[in-house]
Amino acid sequence: MSGDPDRSNLKPLSLHVPEPRFRPGDEVDFSVVEVPAAGAAPRPDTHDVPASFSDLAYSLVRVLDDDGQAVGPWNPRLSPDRLRRMLRHMALVRAFDERMFRAQRQGKTSFYMKSLGEEAVSVAAAHALHYDDMCFPSYRQQGLLIARDWSLVDMMNQIYSNRADRLQGKQLPIMYSVREAGFFSISGNLTTQYPQAVGWAMASASKGDTRIAATWCGEGSTAEGDFHSALTFATVYRAPVIFNVVNNQWAISSFSGFAGAEATTFAARAIGYGIAGLRVDGNDALAVYAATAWAAERARTNAGPTLIEHFTYRAEGHSTSDDPSAYRSAGEPNAWPLGDPIRRLKDHLIAIGEWDEDRQATMDREVAEEVKAAQKEAEKNGILGHGLLQPLDSLFEGVFEEMPWHLREQQQQMLAEEEASGRPWARKG
Amino acid sequence: MNMIQAINSALDVMMARDDAIVVMGEDVGYFGGVFRATAGLQKKYGKTRVFDTPITECGIIGVAVGMGAYGLRPVPEIQFADYIYPALDQLVSEAARLRYRSDGEFIAPLTVRSPFGGGIFGGQTHSQSPEGIFTHVSGLKTVIPSTPYDAKGLLIAAIEDNDPVIFFEPKRIYNGPFNGHWDRPAENWSKHPAGAVPTGYYRIPLGKANVVREGEAVTILAYGTMVHVCLNVVAEAGVDAEVIDLRTLVPLDIETIEESVRKTGRCLIVHEATRTSGFGAELSALVQERCFYHLEAPIERVTGFDTPYPHSLEWAYFPGPVRIGQALKKILKD
Numbered sequence: 001m002s003g004d005p006d007r008s009n010l011k012p013l014s015l016h017v018p019e020p021r022f023r024p025g026d027e028v029d030f031s032v033v034e035v036p037a038a039g040a041a042p043r044p045d046t047h048d049v050p051a052s053f054s055d056l057a058y059s060l061v062r063v064l065d066d067d068g069q070a071v072g073p074w075n076p077r078l079s080p081d082r083l084r085r086m087l088r089h090m091a092l093v094r095a096f097d098e099r100m101f102r103a104q105r106q107g108k109t110s111f112y113m114k115s116l117g118e119e120a121v122s123v124a125a126a127h128a129l130h131y132d133d134m135c136f137p138s139y140r141q142q143g144l145l146i147a148r149d150w151s152l153v154d155m156m157n158q159i160y161s162n163r164a165d166r167l168q169g170k171q172l173p174i175m176y177s178v179r180e181a182g183f184f185s186i187s188g189n190l191t192t193q194y195p196q197a198v199g200w201a202m203a204s205a206s207k208g209d210t211r212i213a214a215t216w217c218g219e220g221s222t223a224e225g226d227f228h229s230a231l232t233f234a235t236v237y238r239a240p241v242i243f244n245v246v247n248n249q250w251a252i253s254s255f256s257g258f259a260g261a262e263a264t265t266f267a268a269r270a271i272g273y274g275i276a277g278l279r280v281d282g283n284d285a286l287a288v289y290a291a292t293a294w295a296a297e298r299a300r301t302n303a304g305p306t307l308i309e310h311f312t313y314r315a316e317g318h319s320t321s322d323d324p325s326a327y328r329s330a331g332e333p334n335a336w337p338l339g340d341p342i343r344r345l346k347d348h349l350i351a352i353g354e355w356d357e358d359r360q361a362t363m364d365r366e367v368a369e370e371v372k373a374a375q376k377e378a379e380k381n382g383i384l385g386h387g388l389l390q391p392l393d394s395l396f397e398g399v400f401e402e403m404p405w406h407l408r409e410q411q412q413q414m415l416a417e418e419e420a421s422g423r424p425w426a427r428k429g
Numbered sequence: 430m431n432m433i434q435a436i437n438s439a440l441d442v443m444m445a446r447d448d449a450i451v452v453m454g455e456d457v458g459y460f461g462g463v464f465r466a467t468a469g470l471q472k473k474y475g476k477t478r479v480f481d482t483p484i485t486e487c488g489i490i491g492v493a494v495g496m497g498a499y500g501l502r503p504v505p506e507i508q509f510a511d512y513i514y515p516a517l518d519q520l521v522s523e524a525a526r527l528r529y530r531s532d533g534e535f536i537a538p539l540t541v542r543s544p545f546g547g548g549i550f551g552g553q554t555h556s557q558s559p560e561g562i563f564t565h566v567s568g569l570k571t572v573i574p575s576t577p578y579d580a581k582g583l584l585i586a587a588i589e590d591n592d593p594v595i596f597f598e599p600k601r602i603y604n605g606p607f608n609g610h611w612d613r614p615a616e617n618w619s620k621h622p623a624g625a626v627p628t629g630y631y632r633i634p635l636g637k638a639n640v641v642r643e644g645e646a647v648t649i650l651a652y653g654t655m656v657h658v659c660l661n662v663v664a665e666a667g668v669d670a671e672v673i674d675l676r677t678l679v680p681l682d683i684e685t686i687e688e689s690v691r692k693t694g695r696c697l698i699v700h701e702a703t704r705t706s707g708f709g710a711e712l713s714a715l716v717q718e719r720c721f722y723h724l725e726a727p728i729e730r731v732t733g734f735d736t737p738y739p740h741s742l743e744w745a746y747f748p749g750p751v752r753i754g755q756a757l758k759k760i761l762k763d
Contacts, residue, residue, distance in 0.1 A: 136495075167532045177531040184498065185531035189522040195488050196523070199495025199503075206451070206477040206501075213495070225515070229488030236483055398529045399568050401536075401591045404636065404680035 018257030020328065028331035035337050038065035038284075039072025046298040050274045057267035057277035060311060063286035064344050068351030076128075076290040080354035086127055086285055087345050087355075088363060089147040090119040094342060095367045096142065096152060099375055100159055104173075104320040108383040109159050111173045115140045117315030117333065120285040120341035121246050122216070123147040128292035129214060136184045136197035136215035139174055140246065148181045152371060156378035163389040164381035170398070173384075190221040194230035194243070201241035201299070202233070212299040214242040214292075219259050219266055219309075220251020231273040231307070240299035242292065243270070243307040246282065248314035253327040270307035282312030283341040286348070312338065392418065430626040431618045432603045435577035436466045436542070439584035440504065442630050444474050447502065450588060452479045454489060454506030454542075463508060464544060464603060486512055490519035490541065494527065497537045504588060510545035510597055511554040517562070524593040525568030540587040540594045545573075546654050546701050547733075548601035548611070548747055552740040558653075558702035558733070563595045564678045564711065570594045570635060571678040575602065575656040576623030579676060582633030590635060599653035609658035609750040611743075638682035640689070644671040647695040647760055650686060650712055652676065655699045655748065662753045668761065670697075678708055686712075687719050694725035695760050699748055704732040729756045 022028050041061045044052065063070050070077075078086075097114040104112040115122065122143030129135070135144050145155060154166060158176055161169040167177060177185035184193060184200075197215035204211050221227065222245055234241050245266040249256050259266075270277030276298060280291045288310060295306035315333040317324045349355030382389045396403060396411040403411070430438065444450050452467055452474075458481035461468030471479040482489050486507055493503035507513045513520075524537040547556035563571045572587055572594055574580035580598065587594040601607050605617035618624030642660060646669040651659045656674045663670045671689050675681065690696045696716050698709040709730045716728055731748045739746050 134499075166534075167530070170532060171530050175530070177534050179531075179534040185527060185535050187523060187526075187530070189518060192491060192519060192523050195491025195519070196495035196498065198488075199492035199497075200499045201495075202492065203496040203499035203501045207499075225487055226491055226518075229483075229485040229491060232483045232485060233488050233492050398533055400570070400680075401528070405683060406680065 018255070018262055020255035020257065022329040022332060024325055024327065024329060026329045028329050028335040030335050030337045033337050034060075036060045036062065038062040039074075041072065041074065043073035043294070046294055046301065047303045048276070050271055050276050053277050054268070054271055057271055057279055058265055060279050060281050061287050061291055062281040062284050063290060064284045064348050068344070068347035070286055070348060074287060074290040076286055076293060078286070078289065080349070080352070082127065083345065083349055083354065086123055086289070087342065087349060088367065089123045089143065090285065090342050090345065091363060092367045092370065093119045093123060093143045093146050095371045096146065096155070099371045100156070101320060103159070103375070107385055108379070109161070109173050110384055111320055112159065113139055113174055113319045114316045115142060117336075117340065118246060118248055118282065118312050119143050120288050120345070121244070121282050121310045121312060124285040124288035125214065125244065125292045128289045129296055130211070132182055132211050133296070134182045134184060134197070134200050134211065134213045136193035136200070136213060137186060138190070138193065138216050138218060138221065139186055140218070141216050142174065142176075145176060145178060145181060145183055148183070150178055150181045150183070152374035153377045156374060157381055160378060160381070160383045161389065162378065162382035162384075162386075164378070165390075168394050169390045191217050191224035191226040193217070194226050195233060198230050198233045198239045198241050201239040202237050205237070205240055210300065212240040212242065212296060214244065216244040216246060218251060219245055219247035219249070219256050219261065220254060222266055222269070223259050231270070231275060234305040235274045238302065238304040240302070241305045242295040242299060243275070243305065245307065245309045246312060247309050248312050250314045250318070250328070252318045252322060265309060267307060267309035275304065276306040277309070278306065279309045279311060281338055282310030283338040283344060285341055285345045430577045430624060431605070432574070432577045432580045432598065433464055433466050435581040435626045436584055436598065437468060437470070438626065438628060439581040439588070440467065440470055441473070443585055443588045444470065444478065446630065448478070449500060449502045450478070450504060451496065451501055452504045452506070453482050453493065455482055455484055455508050457481060457506050462506065464600065466542070467506070486514075486516040487519055490516035490524065490539075493539050494519060494523050494537050497539055498527070498535045502538050502588060504540045504542060507541060507543040509555050510543045510559050511557045513543055513559065520563070520569065520593070520595075521566050525566050528592070529568060536591055537593045538591045540584070540590075540596055542584075542596045542598060544600040544603075545597040546599040546601055547738055547743065548607060548654060550740065550743055551738070553737045556738040558700065560595075560597060560678060561702055561706060561708045564708050568593070570680065571597070572635060572676065573597045573599065573652045573678065574676065575599065575653055575674050576606070576621070577618050577626050578623040579633055579639070581626050582631050583635065583676060585630065586632040586635050589632065594635070597653070601654045602657065606657040607654055608661035609753075610661070611749070633676070635677045636680040636682055638676055638685040639674040640671060640685065641674050642670065642672040644669040645693060646670055647697055647757065648673060648686070648689040648693045649697045649699060650675060651699040652678065653701070655701060658749060659699055659753060662750045662757065665750070666754055666757060668757055670757070681715075683715065683719070686716065690716050690720040691723045694723050696720070696724070696728045697753075697756055697760055698728065698730045699732070699753060701733050701748060703735045704730060705735050707732055726760050729760050731756045
């Protein structure tokens with residue numbers, strides 16, 4: 001407080017509270033966002049020491065230029081076939097999101113989260129990883145499952161908590177778990193998957209396996225203590241793991257400044273831990289692919305972990321329960337300087353003569369049909385609004401491997417009460 | 430063996446049997462643990478199976494969950510139970526729920542070892558008994574041994590169990606059975622029958638209590654250090670009490686408890702942990718619900734006070750012979 005005679009000549013301290021550039025109603029001008037030229041970033045050797053990554057951690061690895069050409073040392077030189085498959089997977093993710101968002105609005109499920117604008121981050125990564133590498137995703141990497149050609153019907157069954165739901169209606173929609181497709185059970189608790197991925201990678205290394213782990217979190221979640229623990233463990237044991245930070249600028253209503261972005265990049269955090277850090281144009285599928293493949297090679301050759309910051313933009317609300325117009329300018333998604341990942345990959349394929357607008361339109365129709373057909377199929381198994389679709393007593397199963405007496409007793413009590421209530425649950429399976 | 434040697438032996442036996450078992454924690458590797466529970470294991474099984482970790486409890490448990498998902502059976506150590514709180518999110522939100530939320534696709538077969546309890550002038554952060562926090566979490570098992578023999582058998586069962594187990598080791602009785610008389614010379618396990626521990630494999634099933642003293646007048650429910658304190662109070666007061674060492678809090682051996690209280694008609698619950706919402710409250714509620722018509726006196730609880738664990742006032746805080754004796758008198762009066 002004031003009154004200290006010795007320091008009376010100092011200005012009072014002031015507390016800095018970050019504020020995003022634009023609020024609802026503001027004109028958007030993203031010219032302050034630095035966008036280095038495609039092809040400008042050097043591609044280091046996968047065995048280079050982490051301390052040498054400072055420049056890359058503050059720059060942006062970009063492959064696709066404004067003319068739709070793939071340029072520079074990070075160009076992964078993928079076959080046109082691979083590019084078209086990636087494009088299709090991204091389109092499928094977008095169509096899936098669109099359909100499920102609408103299903104939530106129609107009351108067919110309680111909740112949904114889109115990944116609009118971030119499709120490259122998960123789809124291109126899945127293409128660069130081996131199928132048996134284990135992914136520890138957050139809730140916005142549905143693209144991993146779709147790029148691994150997992151059944152859309154199965155995903156929708158989970159969203160609908162219907163009678164075919166592999167998780168028996170126990171989990172909130174989109175908290176998938178697909179061990180077979182190397183997709184770890186999603187938790188609602190942010191960043192808990194980070195040290196878990198490190199543990200999985202350490203286990204793989206200690207067993208002399210060749211599989212690696214990859215994990216994802218948002219930039220907001222990097223503030224969690226688990227992020228720090230995970231990076232510390234990963235560097236200490238040189239774990240074969242890839243950390244992905246999807247910097248989509250927003251954590252619900254908080255802009256990235258509340259995770260520390262005003263002062264530094266998220267890739268730069270890696271350097272302090274002794275981890276290689278790459279900062280990548282997250283809307284450039286080729287850059288995401290190249291960075292992931294680079295990090296995978298580094299991990300697979302025992303050279304240690306990598307952190308990749310995917311610089312992107314969350315084009316939609318946080319979830320179906322969120323209204324972004326309450327905290328950010330409606331002009332932001334369209335003004336985002338890195339554009340749209342699907343359009344950019346499409347433009348590239350057209351620029352190299354491997355695609356055209358007609359084929360794009362046909363593909364868009366096909367993926368829409370595919371999603372629609374899957375939805376129809378999934379809805380045969382019921383939707384959330386249809387009442388109880390799982391056997392009532394399944395509620396108690398899976399807490400432990402074997403049901404202890406106290407759970408069995410509660411289960412019996414519930415069934416007896418339900419029986420005696422005179423208002424048995426409707427339509428139970 | 431003392432309890433530390435018994436725990437060391439359990440780890441040794443299990444690591445030799447199953448190469449999926451890994452031991453990890455702060456100072457557990459080269460040094461062998463601050464209480465020596467993991468001494469010699471790194472030398473015998475190598476650094477990839479027994480290793481030191483950074484000082485991050487949430488990291489230790491989070492990494493162990495990931496290892497479990499891979500197919501290993503981690504036995505992480507948290508140096509003191511007082512320091513388990515940074516790992517609570519990983520234990521409560523992850524380890525405990527993984528099987529349920531993935532419908533069995535992924536499991537967390539961890540055994541989290543941690544020294545706990547007071548009586549050693551440990552002050553606020555080396556004395557706590559946080560078992561009630563864990564018994565409240567669905568999906569966790571909580572085990573507390575009271576002798577070297579039990580410690581080994583229960584630890585082996587915990588490691589073999591496919592569910593996450595919190596294994597609290599009462600550090601006051603690592604070296605000998607503490608009878609509650611802090612001002613008398615300490616005993617050691619060599620004179621106690623449960624100090625005779627087989628060197629090989631054996632297991633004590635989780636969820637089975639041990640009636641350590643049969644009696645007719647009152648049932649005493651206790652675990653860990655308090656088992657020995659209670660036995661001594663009973664012997665000194667000449668009370669014909671039945672003393673039950675619960676050994677596993679979840680799943681609880683309700684049958685043994687019920688049978689005993691129905692026989693004696695009286696029940697005293699003793700634990701070091703603070704009273705309010707402590708595990709004793711659950712025990713009291715269960716006994717009341719199940720043995721109501723057999724009860725001849727109100728159920729009594731002797732517990733730590735609802736304060737942080739003090740340093741110099743330890744023996745005023747600790748539920749020792751005086752307080753247990755008074756409670757027994759009260760419960761037997763009617």
